[in-house]
Amino acid sequence: MPITPMEIYKLLPKTNCKKCGEQTCMAFAFKVVNRDKQIEECTPLFEEEKYTKQKEQLLEMLEPLKEASETGLIVDESKCTGCANCIVVCPVHAAEDAYGSGSGFGPKIDDPIYRLENGVLKIINVQRCRRYGKNRILCVACRENCPSDAISFLEG
């Protein structure tokens, strides 16, 4: 299940103390989901005892963040059947590997984002994804065309 900023916000102190450097707790929650900020930067949560329960819940909730790649992409290999829909629809593949994965074949470039290895999807070059880096585009083409929900993104 994707994590939403609202779920995180509900468990934050909601005091807008600005100790983390953000104007509001809601803004901080957004940055945590996008992994621009770490939850540890909310110092009152870790220092003040009254938040202990909330802190534990939050840490548990944020556990999947560690498995996700830099773009928030999670591939569940147990659900993947290797249909390669995601590889062919990927706009980066279509632009840079038009005669390979853009035309339905296996990737013919050296550094594709995705590749089928032993029948399941593997992420190889996540830094080429349009979701990577500062000026990202929140593209969901691969997830939209995965009928078995093997691909998911953290922010939903």
Next chain:
Amino acid sequence: MYTCAGCSCLCDDIEIETEKGDVKTVFNACRRGAGIFLNYRLSRAEPMVDGKSADFEQAIEKAQELIQSSEKLAIYGLDTTTLEVQELAIKLAEKKGAYIDDNSTFCLGDFVETILKGELPSTTLEEVKNNAYVITYWGSDAYHSLSRHMSRYTYYPRGGKRQRGYEEDRFLVVIDVRKTHTAKLAKKNARFLQIRDDLELIEAFNQALDGKAPSIFVNDIPRILKEMEKADFNVIFGGLGLKYGLKGNYDPFKNLMARLNERTGVYFIPAGCHPNMRGFNELMFEKTGEINRYSFREQRSSDEFAFHKLLENDAIDTAVIIGTDPLNSLPFEYAKKLAKINTIVIDPRETFTGRFAKVVLPSAIAGVETGGTMIRSDGVRVELKPLFEKEINDERILGRLLEVV
């Protein structure tokens, strides 16, 4: 580059890394295809005579003996083997005056027959990739049965006249009785028709073609027809759902295709599973004018010569089973009769039928240990290249069996 003989897609862009005579990594294959290469060493068959292990020569001599003494022989299977092997098997059946049948009897053989007879217009998957606009999956869950079908040949790839990708240059229609995984892909520029009866839907299409309001899917059917008229190249992939929905009467579907083709170009390709089923059908059609369930003794094809019917009627005394597992796949009431007759199993892997067979002859896996030619579901010939060469394969075994007839 290797060809995967896992299903009738016959993807020929598989790359394989080997290490010390073993497969290390398989690239570009789907889960089923990769499994064939990765697990090729597992559960391999051993030569057996009367349930006890024997050496290969003993097993082949016993098989020759059984064939020689047989009066009513049947050959069954063959869909996972190459054309070269099928040719030898047909030759064996012809010389012996035997029955020959494959899985197409209850798979998509009937559709292949109509295409070979020219009753339904067909095309190739390359043409589909380059030209097709409306792509219909009728009674077929391609996502599971032919995993790379949509991404490699039909809906997703860009090519020829269809450069803008699936969102703008394709229109997907999925027709099925339940919301399958393939149906989940019908989102933008697509329609999913959840039907109860195929004949009812054909009737509704006919009503729409007559200019009346269809009885079901009042909005969807006119929209689909309008989309079909936008392009002169559309395609219908028919699966087992369509075959069994038509209940043996193909005329309503043929009429619908003819009526659609008066307005626009609509082609038909069977979306089947067995890698070389169409190959067997084409070879038989060239030789006899029929595609399966054939008796060389009586020189005709009939329903009663289907393998399960032969078993039911106790019409055979010996069966040569090549590359299939009838005890596992046929209903038990038919399959149990296999125990009463002499069975010769030729298969690279251990099978359930093999455990009860008189003779088991281990062969080689097509596409991994032996090469050859196969015919894809659209009728295109695809070459197979072996990864590791194995000395004993189906061709050699059948060659030896042919010596005695």
